[in-house]
Amino acid sequence: MTSSPSDPVAILQAAFRSAIASTLGDAYREVDPLIKPSGKPEFGDFQANAAMGLAKKIGTNPRKLAEQIMQAADPLLEAIAEPLEVAGPGFINITLKSEALVEMLKGMDDESLGVITDSDPHPIVIDMCSVNVAKQMHVGHLRSTIIGDALARIFERLGRTVIKQNHLGDWGLPIAMVLHHLRESGQNLDDLDLDDLNHAYRQAQLETKADVRGLAAALEMNAGPHRIVELEEQAAGAQKALEDSKALLVELQQGDPGLLADWHKLIDCTMRSVYESLALLDVTLGPEHNCGESFYRDRLPDVIDAFTRFGLAEEDHGALVVKFDDRDRPLIIRKSDGGFLYSTTDLAAVKYRAGELGADRVIYVVDARQRDHFRDVFDAAHLIGWDQTEDGAPVELNHIAFGSVLGPDKRPLKTRSGKNITLNSLLTEAIKRGTSEVRKRAADPAAPTHGLTREELGTIGKAVGIGAIKYADLSNDLARDYIFNFDRMIAFEGNTGPYLQYAHARVCSIFAKSGLALSDIEGADLILAEPAERQLTLLLLRYGSIITDVGRTLEPHRLCTYLYEMADTFSAFYQQCPVLKAPDDALRKSRLRLCDLVRRVIADGLGLLGIDAPRQM
């Protein structure tokens, strides 16, 4: 990672590193000087906070140490910073010279926008969406898709090769159950629609689950003989349906041609609807990204062999398990009936992604309920050494354990009638709401959108509606559950997608009204006299490091917070610094150039979140 001349933090870090080393000796060359944007403008632009921690470690006076470091750093920064100051218990406050800020701003004023790319040739695999065939895509898959897509865009922006994979649930017992049910009921699989599939899924669930537990409870609670017999018959029926489904799964897994053909029909039916939703979301994820459970079916025996060969698996009650030193829970990799499980598949997937695809990072965007599972799988992969590429690079396995989407009652989101809300209906509703907001505004003759066609307004409305959903999903800490609230997410006030889109449109509008072309301001002098101009500049200069941070932490909400702050800071600038009505031409061009940078940063940032930024709204 090189340091960009446009990133003040990187420049200050380098200077303070050597200042610390020359104060305390070479042993301290690698300590982080803890450069942070200053909390308050009166403390300057940045602060170095390392002196206090170091003083504690060494056992010296923090303020005194800060002064020593400051004296060493001062000459190094003479060209770009005002004289440094020590404040409080040992903060070193830094104010940059305006000329230096101008140079840094020019440094980011190209396509990069200050984002430093990484040329590591290993791809990054992102496991996202993960629909279950035989089940309609619902809000649960929304987050996985939106988050995965945003991360994919961010890593591509950082210069990495990204392989998106849709790890379809297409090979387990549930799909066998549905297939069994459809065959039993004589359904014609050629004109199967999603409702048939959903119905079949639910019926199959009922058939096989009704209801061994009920029987056990009835026995335990000394229910009457009639009730027992009734439940026993039901349970026997369930057992039979389940046995049949299991048998069908075995046939399927052995490659029975007729069954395979039916299986494909089922998948096609589900995926047609999935692709519709993905198109509405503007997420590029097609058949070429499908790499589901069935893909690994021939690789499962090898997983068992390898774990057995390395002595990492042992038999327990007939099943084959991997045990860990630090937890009671084992990972079952083969059932006592010889069948494989999703843990077997997931281990095969780790091996494939790291070993064959050569990925040095695999990101699983799967909901938080699978935390324990992935912890076990990752640890098992580590035990056997599959978490490295063939060229020896260590592989980072990350599970993005995102929270649930809840309804207003804080229970998993359902319709009033208690059904799961389908993703398609949700997206359609969002687009409808977005469009109606945009139309409402366009009805005003003074609105810039007034003359637009119905179609143009529809395009903007879609961007607003979908953007609102995506932003609501990405702007919170992913680990939290979040309450789905259309009214809040589509509001134009506060930290929402539409607010940012609006801020972007306003900047565009200034430029459009200026009557100038981009080429007119390209080399314009930048004049940073007003505090608002400085604040805007300091924020613009942070863009690159924010993107790097998101790549490191996998926390897209940091980008959201940044963009919101950008819109806010721009508003302050906009209020305090006339652009088109600036007192002279030089200032006008300087401010337009600042506006242009703001516009590009917001558009780029929203783009990384998968959100469109219309030029008008």
Added chain:
RNA sequence: GCCCCGGUAGCUCAGCUGGAUAGAGCAGCGGUCUUCUAAACCGCAGGUCGCAGGUUCGAGUCCUGCCCGGGGCGCCA
């Protein structure tokens, strides 16, 4: 029973490897449109950071215990 995640203003949430007086947005109150998009901006008010200990110059942040909410826990995925 064990494990994991969360608990910050009335509501929804930020708070970056411990740093200066804990920040936003909604909602509430009060201002700002002949002025570059008022879908905006400015101001006021609002806090025992779940509770109790501990670590230290300094804790929302780290450690221990407890409370509340959610999730998970051997042959479903």
